[in-house]
Amino acid sequence: xxxGVEFGRKIKEIRESKHVSVRQVAIKADMSHSYLSTIENxxxxxxxxxxxxxxxxxxxxxxxxxxxxxxxxxxxxxxNELNITGINTVSIPIYGRISxxxxxxxxxxxxxxxxxxxxxxxRYGKDNLIGxxxxxxxxxxxxxxxxxxxxxxxxxxxxxxxxxxGVIIDGEAATLKHVYQxxxxxxFEPDSWLKExxxxxxxxxxxxxxGQPPIQIIGKLxxxxxxx
Numbered sequence: 001x002x003x004g005v006e007f008g009r010k011i012k013e014i015r016e017s018k019h020v021s022v023r024q025v026a027i028k029a030d031m032s033h034s035y036l037s038t039i040e041n042x043x044x045x046x047x048x049x050x051x052x053x054x055x056x057x058x059x060x061x062x063x064x065x066x067x068x069x070x071x072x073x074x075x076x077x078x079x080n081e082l083n084i085t086g087i088n089t090v091s092i093p094i095y096g097r098i099s100x101x102x103x104x105x106x107x108x109x110x111x112x113x114x115x116x117x118x119x120x121x122x123r124y125g126k127d128n129l130i131g132x133x134x135x136x137x138x139x140x141x142x143x144x145x146x147x148x149x150x151x152x153x154x155x156x157x158x159x160x161x162x163x164x165x166g167v168i169i170d171g172e173a174a175t176l177k178h179v180y181q182x183x184x185x186x187x188f189e190p191d192s193w194l195k196e197x198x199x200x201x202x203x204x205x206x207x208x209x210x211g212q213p214p215i216q217i218i219g220k221l222x223x224x225x226x227x228x
Contacts, residue, residue, distance in 0.1 A: 002072030005042030010070045012040040014060050024142050027164070029059025030117065030223045047071045090116050094131035094148055097173040098166070098218060114148055114225055123222075124152040130219060132166055132174060138190040138198040139164065139176045143224050149176055151219030156181075164191075164221040170213035176221065186215070 015025055022040065026033035031052070036059075038044055048056070048071075057067035091113040098109065114131045121129070132149045142164060143149055151166045159165065161180045167188060168174050177188035184205050190198035208215050 002047065002070070004039070004044040004046055007047055007071055008040045008042040008044070011056065011060070014062060014070075015040070018060065025056075025059040027059075027142060027221065028061075028224060029055040030120070031055060031059075047073075090118070090121050090126055092116055092126065092129050092131055092150075094133055095174075096133050097135070098130075098132060099168060099171055099173045114150070116150065117223065120150065120152070120223060124154075128153040128219075129222075131225075132176075134176065135173075136175075137194055138192050140193055141191045143176060143221070148225040149221050150223040150225070152222045153219045156217060159217070159220060166218045166221070168216040168218060170215075174218055179217065 015022070022037050023033040026036045029036065036056070039048065039056075047053075050068075053067050053071055054064060057064050060067075093110045094112045094114050095109045096111045111133065116126070116129060130151050130153075132151060134143050134145055134147045134149055137145050149166065159179055159181065162178055164176055165179045166174045167177055167179070178191060180187040180189065182205070185202050186205060186208055187200060187202035189200040192198045203213070203215065207213075
């Protein structure tokens with residue numbers, strides 16, 4: 001019988017073999033990195049629920065059958081009948097670019113729709129969620145080029161340093177960056193394997209408050225879909 005300690009150890013081994021961080025897996029799995037760390041370190045005595053197991057499988061990019069085997073039991077329905085992200089009955093628009101603000105953006109920039117996990121709808125509300133097609137490699141350690149980033153509109157006070165946010169700077173198309181807010185400045189950092197091509201940039205807080213340049217944080221990354 002697999003217990004929480006053994007399960008966590010195996011999950012950590014899988015993650016490390018793929019050379020990805022706890023935060024990267026957690027974002028893709030739509031869970032907090034602190035919760036995933038708790039699982040990996042065996043601080044939970046029980047195996048997570050099947051729905052959570054499916055999210056971990058998605059985060060680690062392993063099959064549903066494999067994650068059930070690691071947990072010590074067999075799925076009670078065929079893999080192709082298991083839904084990794086919940087009910088998925090509500091759709092939100094996918095924007096190819098956003099430069100006109102949140103939540104409307106520009107209608108002509110809508111390139112499709114994506115079904116959203118019911119958990120995200122319950123947590124943030126449908127009207128506070130938007131999809132953004134990632135165009136570029138500046139955040140490819142976390143969100144690959146071509147993926148759909150799901151952003152949730154939140155208050156600036158809810159942003160923790162290091163969170164990934166969609167940002168519009170000086171009217172240009174939205175870009176994803178880690179955001180760090182300090183008393184005197186705001187800093188945006190890429191997270192790319194191509195370290196030499198993408199550099200962090202920052203602005204004086206007083207200048208930003210005076211609209212020089214105008215900066216709008218349109219939402220925090222809460223989930224991503226790899227391809228559509």
